[in-house]
Amino acid sequence: MGTTTLAVFASTLITAPAAQAAYVPLKSQVTSEEKDGRIHAVYESYDFNLRPEDVSIRIRKKGGAQVLDTVRIADRCAPESDCWDEKFLSEPVTLPELGVYTMDVVVREGQPDEFVYPDRGDLDYGLAPRLTVTGDRQWISYDSRLVKVSGTLVAEDPNTREVKPFAGASLSYRARTGTMGSRLRTDEKGRFAESLSFSEHNTDTEIDFRFGTAQEQIVLPFRKQEMKLRMDTPLGTVNAPYGSDVPVKGRLTRIADDGTEKPLSGHDVVIGSQKTLVTRKDGTFSTGYTVRHRETVKVAPRASGWFGTQPVHFFEVAKSPMTSEFTSVKAGVDKYRKVTLTGKLGVSKGSYPEGTSAVIAVEHSTNGKTWSSVDTFTAKYGSAFTRSPAKKGSAGSHWRLRHTGISLTSTSFKLGRKSTELVNDDMTPEGVRKGKTLTAKGSLIQKSGSSWKSFPKQTVRIYFKAATKGATWKKMGTAKTLSNGTFSRKFTAKQDGTWQIRYVDTPSTHYADHGREDYIDVR
Structure with missing residues (x-):
């Protein structure tokens, strides 16, 4: 039987007389x-x-x-x-x-x-060892990347020459190029099993198994599948305004081992020099290609060892004029400080493919001169849009839209309302017996320039939410502010819960305000 090599590392001394020299690790x-x-x-x-x-x-x-x-x-x-x-x-x-x-x-x-x-x-x-090895696959491919290999090792007993399973033996396996290698150990019946994982780079699939003089090989041909690229758009020459994003859509499929066409998901597709995206579960991909100048754009999936010839698609981009424009742009701010801009993106002349879009920025300025982007969104050419940024309205600031692909901005709008505030709002008393009187009171003030003033003749609402699971807010009544901005309203205490005073019935010139939440214990 041939040699089974085992590397030797640092060891532990078992026995040594007391007078011996210092321990030296064995390298042999x-x-x-x-x-x-x-x-x-x-x-x-x-x-x-x-x-x-x-x-x-x-x-x-x-x-x-x-x-x-x-x-x-x-x-x-x-x-x-x-x-x-x-x-x-x-x-x-x-x-x-x-x-x-x-x-x-x-x-x-x-x-x-x-x-x-x-x-x-x-x-x-053991003498004259013999190996048998089989795999559960006949080839390696995109569909068959994992091969389960099993086998047995037997040898002759040196004393009786009887052939028996060789238990506990360590055998090795490796690919012909040495790209894969490891050791296996047989069980009490001389059996062994291993799962071999292959990648698109493992084109050498002759795997040798060895134990001493025994050698067995399994050969798994590497089968490349056909990759197919179907383009939905664009299919010819693209005419679109400068800075717009024309739609690029398609689907990547493969011819599986069983001969059927299946989607190729999670695969990179390169779009010209601008983008690389990953196909979805159904093999589709979509993005926008920004029109800048006349060019030929190549669409191609990433080359892969799993597949044969790489399919490619080309489309032409014509010279792009500066014809984009905003129309029907409007802006407003509601009583809750939500800013909303509406409008339409189109062209002054020319045409564009269906689905052409552009990234639009919502810009804000405190003085109408220095602008900063607070939001972006994608708008399709020829379609109306509505957008509300996360940034809230103030007493007065400027808003506009900007086409990020070119130096195109919309009309600017100065939006603002006067701020209001509920102050000294309270429910008294804090602890009250059931059936007794509760009083909602407070003051409403409004911002005027840099100072605050009372806000008379306004309606405030009083809400209550019971301290029970699933309870919601309910309007319990209203109160009118007096000339000094104060208000009050009495209620009968019925159950534990939280009260809140709200100013929401505002004129178009003012913002709403909510008071604090006040929990009242009804005994």
């Missing part, structure tokens, strides 16, 4: 080999201060303490040699039965400076 390796129908330990020398004649090998069952056999190195190293990187066979090994054993290296056995280095390698006690 120990494996096993079949020769002339007998099994031998193999000592591979990598220690300059250690000669083969100083070494003996003790053999034990894995995990066991009993020494079953001790052999010395039979080969000798020339006196003038340093023995470096040479292999030396031991005397033949005799063990109870076929199996995998562990070997301890003993240096200068029986002498005062004896060292024992335990578990330095495996000894495979």
Whole structure:
């Protein structure tokens, strides 16, 4: 049986007389080999201060303490040699039965400076090993990336020559190019199994399995599938205004192993020099290509080893005029400070493909001179749009729209209302008996320039939410503000809950305001 190499690393000293020298890790390796129908330990020398004649090998069952056999190195190293990187066979090994054993290296056995280095390698006690290997796939492809390999290892018992499963044996496998490699260990019945994962780069699919002199190979042809690219738009020459985004839509599919056409999801598609996007679950992709100048645009999926010829599509972009324009733009701010801009994006002349769009920015300015973008959205040419940015309205500021692809802005609008505020709003008393009177009171003020003034003749609403699960706010009544802005309204206490006063019945010149939430305990 051939050699099974096992790398040797730092070890732990088992026994050593008290007077011996400091422990030195063993670099030399120990494996096993079949020769002339007998099994031998193999000592591979990598220690300059250690000669083969100083070494003996003790053999034990894995995990066991009993020494079953001790052999010395039979080969000798020339006196003038340093023995470096040479292999030396031991005397033949005799063990109870076929199996995998562990070997301890003993240096200068029986002498005062004896060292024992335990578990330095495996000894495979078996003759004429034979491998069988099968896979659950006949080829490798996009649909068959994972191959489950299984097999068995048997060998002759050196004592009886009976063929038996070789349990606990360590065998290796690798691709012919060395791109894949690992070790497997057989179970008590000599069986082993492994899942081999392939990528688009693993075109070499001849996998060799080895154990000593035994070798078995499985060959899995690498099958490339056909990739197909279907373009919905654009299909010819694109005429569109400068800075607009023309729609680019398509679908990527593949011809599967069963001959059916299936969507190719999660695959990169490159659109000219502008964008790379990933196909959806159904293989579709869509984006906008920004028109800048006359050019030929290439659409192509990323090349992949899973597939054969790469399909491509080209479309032409004609010279693009500056013809975009905003029409019917309006802006307003409601009583809750929500700013809304509406309008339509189109062209002053010319045409564009259906679905052509542009990114529009909502811009804000406190002085009408210095502008900053507070929101962006996509508007389609020829379609009306409505947009409300997250930024709220103030007492007075400027708003406009900007086409981000070109230097085009809409008319600007100065929007604002006067601020209002509910102050000293309260429900009294805080604790009240059921059936007693509760009073909602407070003041309403309005901002006038840099100062605040009372806001008379206004209606405020009083709301209540019961302290029960699922309760909602209910309007309980209203109150009118007096000339000094104060108001009050009495209610009968019925149950625990939260009260709130709100000013929402505003004129178009003022903002609304909500008072604080006040919890009242009704006893």
